[in-house]
Amino acid sequence: MASDRIESLIARMTVEEKVGQLGVFADMVRPFAPDVNPEANVRNAEQVLEQVRAGRVGSLFNGVGVEAGRRIQQVAVEQSRLGIPVILAADVIHGMRTVFPIPLGEAASFEPELARRTARATAVEATAAGIHWTYAPAVDIARDQRWGRGAEGAGEDVVLGCAFAAARVRGFQGEDLRADDALLATPKHFAAYGAVAGGMEYAQVDISPQTLRDVHLPPFKAAFDAGALAVMSAFNDINGVPASANHALLTGILRQEWGFPGVVVSDYTADMELVAHGYAADERDATAKAFLAGLDLSMQSGFYAEHLPALVESGQVPMALLDESVRRMLQLKEAIGLFDDPYRSLDPLREADGSPVAAHDALSREAARRSIVLLKNDRGLLPLRTRGQKIALIGPFGPDRDNIEGCWTLFGDKTRYVPLDSGLRAQLEDPASLEVVAGCALEAPLPGGIEQAVAAALRTDVVVLALGEPQQYSGEAQSRVEITLPPAQQALAEAVAMTGKPLVVLLRNGRALALQGAVRDAQAIAVSWYLGTQTGHAVADVLFGRYNPSARLPVSFPQVSGQQPFYYNHPRTGRPELPSMSEFKARWREIPNAPLYAFGHGLSYTTFAYGSPQLSAPQLEWNGQLRITTRVTNTGSVAGEEVVQLYVHDRVASRVRPVRELKAFTKIALAPGQSQSVTFHLDRQQLAFTGVDGQFRAESGLFDVWVCASSVSGEAVTFELLAPP
Structure with missing residues (x-):
């Protein structure tokens, strides 16, 4: 039951004001990149504030800053007719000012409690910067490593995914939703986004109801059971019906079966995209189909503001249904205490206090080193020595600061990022014993780069090859055909391997990779994902044995890209991989029906x-x-x-x-x-x-x-x- 305050508001609201509560728009009052076009930003800010004043905005997203946040709220509370506060949201996925490992990397720790702690630290920083609500965690199960957004989830397994989904929700939200440092969580993307055909972003999902229920829905249920009061719809269709207008999903399963009391927010313009899907004839049709299916909030398209009032007037959308969505949105605001304290999480003194952020460096380092997976360590090459050993750090990631965050980090404090070379030098007794050579750029050769790298390798005792995917290769809209290293990096590895020096390959990646040639054959291989703020120190902790690696793979590493989709918990076949059957069985002609490195695999410096x-x-x-x-x-x-x-x-x-x-x-x-x-x-x-x-x-x-x-x-x-x- 809604409170008397909410019912009184609904009774007094016009249809336009009700629809306004269901609109989610970009926060142009306090954009996170304000220097890009300052003149346009001032103009856009005034337009947004005017909409807030008119009661046409329920939520703003991806803005940051307390002073301007207070201005937004002042307009909403003191200058709008009904004084309904605005809820301020953002994509805060794996860190705010302090960046923690990408969620896939953190899942490698197999420690949900670690994810709860990093989400809690993220919430403390985000709420200090004037954010109430995050569009996280991503809880999509990803069984095809070609799909770039697997970096945002917990991998290919349901039990692991459920554990991390629940932990992250508890971490973001804390013990009291009304607390100043509580950050509303939004599990996404509902549902089956990780099952897109061919690993192609935004593509179709053709899936059995049984697989949908047993694989892709459980992490959402775990997140709701942990207290999540919002969920974001997915871009994809499910068996021909787009998720953002899927009544069976948004109303049948979510509301009627699970009793979910919270709000459903569209992903960015997902209601608009019903037209491109060919599921809706035009904007009005898309609005009707999305809203009647159970999509409460429309993000950025403006379709609800434009068409819902007329749909209600015509009777196509019942007023009672509109009231239900508004009621859920107002209850969300009430749940976090905005009606009683519209300026919660908008404290200038708290924003100015940098001590919590500085204190999170230790947690960032701990989370990073607990996420590193040691795949291979022949003849005990690792750990390396901090003295009496010359080391060549070769590869484009050695001094790199631009590929530390991983995908979806809008607000990270780049001045605090620790690159690999700095982290290694800090632990060497003689920093001069480390020689750093790029050898190649991330995606292209460098003039003389390979020659310089080979010469450096010959001068040292051991080579650490810092290779991997550029940061832009994973995340949204970053599907890949070949999940291998860029050719320039592979060529560098082959040339350095010819020196015969012991090789440690240090991979930076947002998905499982198909390793080839000298990289695959290296004496030692460690997966470091994108580790965030304390990357260099955390990697050095593992390489020099200050921390004994304990992470395990949350995704299967294939032999080759062509095995995708590949996951360990596949169904049995009638022709399984049995020694008694040499040819007529489930197999590929060129390779074994097996991973290169299996789900759950990981080595330690002990046995x-x-x-x-x-x-x-x-x-x-x-x-x-x-x-x-x-x-x-x-x-x-x-x-x-x-x-x-x-x-x-x-x-x-x-x-x-x-x-x-x-x-x-x-x-x-x-x-x-x-x-x-x-x-x-x-x-x-x-x-x-x-x-x-x-x-x-x-x-x-x-x-x-x-x-x-x-x-x-x-x-x-x-x-x-x-x-x-």
Whole structure:
């Protein structure tokens, strides 16, 4: 039930004022890049303020700054007829002034609590800068690494995705939505955006209802269960119906089935794009179809302001339905305390206090090093020594400051970014023992670059090759055909490898990559993603052994690009990869039907041994719980952390089941020689799936279970789920 205050407002509002609350527009009063066109900005700011004064704007987005934010709110509260405050939003994805690792990289930590902490720090910084609401987290499951927006999510697995979705929501919003540092979260993009055909941005999604429900919807439900009160619709269609006008999705599942009480906001001009889809005939038709489907808020298109009043007057859109959307928007504002304190998160003293931002450097460094995945370390090349060893840092990312953030960082403080060369030198006893050579540009050769790189390699004991994707290669509208390194970087790697010097490849990337040639064959390989503010220090911590890497892959690294889409939890086939069948089986002619590096894979500077899983019983009662315990031992000579993973496989079911599915994970820390018993619990709900009839349920029968170090390791034990009594 809405409060008396909200019901009183709705009763007094004109249709135009109601529609105004459903409009989300760019914040031209305080644009984040104000120096681009100052004259135009002044003109645009006055136009926006006039719309606020007239009650035609419910929310502004992607602006920053307290002083101008107070001006916006003053106009809304003191000069508009009804005094309804404006809610100020922004794309604050993985950091504000302090930039943390891209979400995909942070998911590699397998530590949802780390994501909660970085989201909390982000909320503190964003609300200090006059922002109430973020369009994050992205919770899309990405099974095709050609799709650029996989960088914004948590990878290819549902259980991992759900854990990080919930953690980020809790971090952004904190414990009290009315607190000055609470930042409203918006899981996106609803839904199945990560399933676009061919990994092509904005493309179609042709998907079974069962896969939609079992793979792509659960992270959203986890985010809502964690308290999210807003959700953003996706650009794509689902089986021919655009998500932003999909009644079955926005009303049937979201409202009627899940009871979601919050608002649905379109992605940027998504309602406008219904015309381009060929789903709507014109602007009026697009407005009607989007709104009647359940899209509460229209972002930037202006379609609602232009056409909703006439649609209501004609009866095509019922007034009661308009009131419901307005009610939800006003309730959102009430939930964060804007009616009682319109100037919350608009405190000049808090904005001027830089101490919280400075304090976040330590968290940025911790998150970054916990996100680095060690893929390969032949003959123990890593860690490197901080003295008595000459090191060549070769590659375009060595001194680079422009490709540290990763996608979707609008407000990062670039003056604080630590590049690789600075981070490495800071930990070397003799900084002169590090020689830095670019060798090539990000996408093109440099005159004499390879010759200089080879000469540097020959003068040193070990080479660190800093290679990867330019930052612009991942994120929105950055689909790729070949998920490989740029040719100029690959050529550099091949030339340096010819020197015979030990090679450490340090990858900077926003997706899984298909590694080739000298890069693939390097003695050591580490994935560093885009790590944010403390990049150089965090990488140096790992390279020199100050931190023992503990991250694991949240996505499968393929052998070649042509394997995409590729994901570990694919269904079994009737012709599986079995030794007894040499040719007529599910395979590619050129390569094995296997990843280069599997989901869950990652090395440490120590080693771990797993005992056989012990079950509390050979059978799981229908309403019971099965306990699975495995003893894990650090068999190496240094302390380390291990991500212990639990997978299951349903042997026989009414729908073909995945070869393995992650069901639980935990990270443990062990001293050399130390052992620890790790216990997981399984119940029937964790074994359930959506059947051919659309019902979500488990089926009795035999299951394999692994407790292991990755999606391709470990020995299975078997249990039986008993039929209901």
